[in-house]
Amino acid sequence: MLLILPLALLWSYKEIQSQFHQPQAILVLGGSTRKLEREKFTADFARKHPNLPIWISGGSPPSVTRKVFTKAGIDTKRLHLDYRANNTVENFTTLVGELENTGIKSVYLITSDFHMRRATVVGEIVLGSRGITFKPVPVPSDNSPEPLAKSIRDGVRSIVWVATGYTGGNQLPNEH
Template sequence: MLLWGYKELQTQLIQPQAILVLGGSTERLEREKFTATFAKQHPNIPIWISGGSPAVPTKKVFAKKGVDLKRLHLDYDAQDTVTNFTTIVDELEARKIKKVYLITSDFHMRRATVIGEIVLGSRGIDFKPVPVPSAEKSPEPIGKSFRDGVRSILWLTTGYTGAKGEQPKE
């Protein structure tokens, strides 16, 4: 019990060292616009965007807000929410990042949290959820969170995510 309390306290005291954005709608750039504003309040940490809008419009959003583009790390390897995490977690770990701000739409946060707890947690990376307000009135169906939680555990145990078209690892 004492160790659990220590871990909780330590997690609360560690400030996020990066921003991780799960890319969203490619037409409206809502998550990217929100993140550009958020990044101005956290000027000294790098920003990873997994999936989402193409590089040129994304960079324009950040440049317009005055965010140094050297902070941006754009990753387009992900096919879905599970692979948003699995394609980037090794790089975060290699950079010794222990805590991130996790940015995604409010309706998507429950599923992202389930996956993040499993995938990021497997590398000792904690996160602080930062939901982007949306017009959606309710979260995604809980079945999606369950399904992607199972896929995340599959990735932990086998290295596969079950993503469409995924190739065997050599």
């Protein structure tokens, strides 16, 4: 019971803090089960936010991704494509340093709706460890939310990364 109050206060603080930071970039987690779903959604979203750089971790091959954005009228100079991640935790851990180094304090986080709970857990831990907030922007789908166990597992892996720099990714299959 004593642990619940500090966690609730921390969550409330995070909610208030995120409202003061207008997102400075778009962060997309690739790996959608339906090809190009997240990229097409993001291209449309990016048209409404023309001054924001777009960071994509994983996803479709670079030439395909660039074609989607070009077709949507988005300048591909806005794209920062990264293919180092093999799983959701690494989607965050491979880019958080670059986001931090460019002075980004808040991002729009785009991923599929069924994946958002896990992405939010990992994002709170990994991005939060560097003072970066985010606003979730779910891509609609017909899929059921992922099992809670995946969020718990990746939350623990994220805490281990914050403490040690190790993601545990070598031992897990691609988890997108």
